[in-house]
Amino acid sequence: MEWFTAPDYWLSRVVVQRGLGVLYLVAFLTAAGQFRALIGEHGLLPVPRFLRDVPFRHAPSLFHLRYSDRLFATVAWGGAALSAAVVAGVTDLVPLWAAMLIWAVLWLLYLSIVNVGQTWYAFGWESLLLEAGFLAVFLGNEDTGPPVLILWLMRWLVFRVEFGAGLIKMRGDACWRDLTCLYYHHETQPMPGPLSWFFHHLPRGAHRAETAANHFAQLVVPVALFTPQPVASVAACVVILTQLWLVLSGNFAWLNWLTIVLAVAALDSSYAAAPPPEASVPPPAWYAALVIAATALVAVLSYWPARNLLSRGQMMNVSFNRLHLVNSYGAFGSINRMRLEVVVEGTDAAEPGPGTVWKEYGFKGKPTDPHRLPRQFAPYHLRLDWMMWFAGISSAYAWSWFIPFVGKLLENDPRTLRLLRSNPFPDAPPTYVRARLYHYRFTDWRTLRATGAWWERSLVREYLPPVDREGLRRHG
Known part of the structure; x- marks a missing residue:
C-alpha cells in the first residue's frame, strides 16, 4: 500500500x-x-x-x-x-x-x-x-x-x-x-x-x-x-x-x-x-x-x-x-458595462408629494452613500447586499424577496434591520418606502480630492413607486 x-x-x-x-x-x-x-x-x-x-x-x-x-x-x-x-x-x-x-x-x-x-x-x-x-x-x-x-x-x-x-x-x-x-x-x-x-x-x-x-x-x-x-x-x-x-x-x-x-x-x-x-x-x-x-x-x-x-x-x-x-464552476461569463444600484428610501410623511423628504437606508457592503469607501467583508458573505446587486440587473429576478423586504422595512422589523448598516427611522417605522434605480460610477482623482466622494451617481428611473402597507399588498 x-x-x-x-x-x-x-x-x-x-x-x-x-x-x-x-x-x-x-x-x-x-x-x-x-x-x-x-x-x-x-x-x-x-x-x-x-x-x-x-x-x-x-x-x-x-x-x-x-x-x-x-x-x-x-x-x-x-x-x-x-x-x-x-x-x-x-x-x-x-x-x-x-x-x-x-x-x-x-x-x-x-x-x-x-x-x-x-x-x-x-x-x-x-x-x-x-x-x-x-x-x-x-x-x-x-x-x-x-x-x-x-x-x-x-x-x-x-x-x-x-x-x-x-x-x-x-x-x-x-x-x-x-x-x-x-x-x-x-x-x-x-x-x-x-x-x-x-x-x-x-x-x-x-x-x-x-x-x-x-x-x-x-x-x-x-x-x-x-x-x-x-x-x-x-x-x-x-x-x-x-x-x-x-x-x-x-x-x-x-x-x-x-x-x-x-x-x-x-x-x-x-x-x-x-x-x-x-x-x-x-x-x-x-x-x-x-x-x-x-x-x-x-x-x-x-x-x-x-x-x-x-x-x-x-x-x-x-x-x-x-x-x-x-x-x-465559473464566473463572469459576461461583464456589465454599467453599475445599476437600487437605492431604498423611506419617509414618515402622511402622504408623499413633491416636497416630501426621503431618507436612504444604508447597506453594509453595497454602494449607497457616494462618500463611503467600500469595505472589505470577504470571506464573510453579506447575502442581502449581494442580492441587491442582482436586483439592479433584473427586478423580475428579485421580486420574490424584494417586496417582502420592503414590507419588513415598513414594519421596522428588527431582524431585517440588523442586516443593514443604518436605519433612518429608529423610533417609528416609515409610512412609505420607495426604491429608485441609479447609475453608479467611480469618481476620478480630481473629484475624490475635491469632494471626498468615491462614487458619483445619476438617477435612471423609478424602481418601486412609494408604497405603504396596503399598497405593498397590491404589488405582491
Whole structure:
C-alpha cells in the first residue's frame, strides 16, 4: 500500500484541513447571523413554506424532519463550534474514524442549510465548500499519511474551478477576447472592496495585461497541476497568487480563499519539514476501501461536469446532484458595462408629494452613500447586499424577496434591520418606502480630492413607486 499515501504532503494536508475549518466556521457564522431575517419562520423566503413545496428527494436536508428557528440556530451554532474544534486541531487528537465522522457531520449540517437556503444560497461557493468538505472526510489525520487519491481529487476540483472560469470567459463576453473586460469589471462587480477604486483607475494597458494574465492563469496553469513536481507546486503557487489578487480587488465571499486552500493540496511540503512518524504508518484496510470507493464515486460523477466543460453551452455554477458532490464552476461569463444600484428610501410623511423628504437606508457592503469607501467583508458573505446587486440587473429576478423586504422595512422589523448598516427611522417605522434605480460610477482623482466622494451617481428611473402597507399588498 505504499502507493496509497504521500507522506511528503503531510504539512499541506494540515493547512488544507485547518483552512477548510476556518471557512466552514465563517459559513456557519454567516448562517447563524442572517438566517432569521432571510429564511427563518418569519423571514423573506421562509424555510417552512419551501419545505411544504419541495420534497426531500429534491433538496435533502435534516430540516425535512422538522423545522424551527431554534433548531436552525442549533445547527448553525453547532456547526460553528465543530468548525472551531477542527481549526484547533481536534481531528488530529482523536482516532481516524472519529476524525472522519467530524468532517462528515460538518458536511451534513452545511448541506442541510444550503438545500433550504433557496435564492440566498444559490452561489457557486456554497457548492464548492460542500464538495471540498466531502473530500475532507477522506483526507485522514495524523494516524496515516495523506491519501494520494484524495490529493488528486482536490487538484481535479481546483482544475474545474479555474479552467471552468477561463472557458466561460472565452466563450462568453467578447471583451474577454479583446482584453477589455477589466475596463469595467472593478467598477461593476457585485461588491467592490476598498481597493477596487484604485484597481479601476489603473492604466488601460495594465487592465489588458491583467486580463491576459488571467487567461493564462485559468486556461494554461490548471493543466500543470497534474504534472510531476516541482511543476505542480509552481502551478499551485500561480493559482494562489491569482486568487490573492482577486481578494485584493473585490469581495467574493470565500470563493477565492477556498480556492487558495484547495490549491495547497498540490504543494509538495517535503522541503518544509520531514513527515511525522505517523505519516508512514500503513493505512487501515477499511480506510483504504472507503477512500477508493469515494474516488470511484467522484470519478463517475465527474462525467457531467467534464461534459459541461467541453460543451459550447457551458453552464456556470451548476450542481448535477442534490448532494453537491461534483459540480461545475465559473464566473463572469459576461461583464456589465454599467453599475445599476437600487437605492431604498423611506419617509414618515402622511402622504408623499413633491416636497416630501426621503431618507436612504444604508447597506453594509453595497454602494449607497457616494462618500463611503467600500469595505472589505470577504470571506464573510453579506447575502442581502449581494442580492441587491442582482436586483439592479433584473427586478423580475428579485421580486420574490424584494417586496417582502420592503414590507419588513415598513414594519421596522428588527431582524431585517440588523442586516443593514443604518436605519433612518429608529423610533417609528416609515409610512412609505420607495426604491429608485441609479447609475453608479467611480469618481476620478480630481473629484475624490475635491469632494471626498468615491462614487458619483445619476438617477435612471423609478424602481418601486412609494408604497405603504396596503399598497405593498397590491404589488405582491
